[in-house]
Amino acid sequence: MFSRLLDHLEEWLIATFMGLATIITFIAVALRYTTGAGIPWAQELTIYLFIWMAKFGAAYGVRTGIHVGVDVLVRKLSPSRQRFFTFLGLSLGAFFTAVVALLGVKFVLFMRSTGQTSPDLDWPMWIIYLGVPLGSSLMSFRFIQVLVQFRRTNQLPMHHYGTEHPE
Template sequence: MLRLLDRLEEILISLLIALATLITFVSVAQRYTLSLLADFVTFSRAHQITWFYDVSKATYFFVRSLNLVWSQEVCIIFFVWMAKFGAAYGVRTGIHVGIDVLINKLDPQRRKLFIFIGLAAGAFFTAVIGTLGANFVAHMYHTGSTATDVDVPMWIVYLAVPLGSFLMCFRFLQVAFNFARSGELPHHDHGHVDGMEEEDASAQAIAASPLTPKEH
């Protein structure tokens, strides 16, 4: 069950990043294309190139007819959801920035105590934010308000706050439970690149193969 939750969390974050990037790219490309086509129209009209003027003008109005006014608001919504669930992912994988120089200098018992205090404080804070967010979402549901550029109820937009906060609270409790059982915290190596272990292992296997020519 936890593995399924982890996978859904990763898929959601990846999907939101991909969609936001794609929408932003298309929106920017449209603006630059309109600017370029406007230059083409001006040039062809100044030099009386009729066929080029007609093609440029028709293409300009076609690209302009593609309504992407909603793109900015949708990207903001996607980034809000991505940030909330990304924060929970950060707790699970240990990628949040933390200053633990003093904590690591303590003796094991005191270090363990302070780590539990920090994890408990994180769980309490996110639980409070999740509860307040749930109350706010319930209020927005009864107002019936929708987003400005897209016809999406605002309670769905703000639903990221309680869902992401409660998931983050669960991750804090999960880390605390694992730490109590194993004494280890999740740690992320910022110099690590996924897939490099397989490449290194393949390179070592090839180098150790008797068919590989040796240097003399």
């Protein structure tokens, strides 16, 4: 139940961030070319939305099997060595993203103490940078999920084009 809810929340966040960024960009460009007046904060907000989308999108990629992986050498190994190196790669992915999440928390706390705000939106920068520890934590969790699944079934998630949910 929790996993399904998290899956839907993840997908909803990615779609929302992407949709908002697209709409804001379209409106800003349309206004600039029709009235000559732009929206001064549009570019900044669009950049932040795409950063958050990318952080959560990377976690989605791990969960669904569409995250970039280089396995051309691993596939040439024996099945037992393939399993070992796949397990190692997933473990290192979980560890690395957990470290990024922890460092991200430390950075967010530092940014909160500075009181710094974004140039155009005047939003607290710590809120904007919160995407790093949140997205990295989710990505680490997804690596662990895939690792547990791989250990049980010896299968990695595979993206099935044209289907919304491959399960």
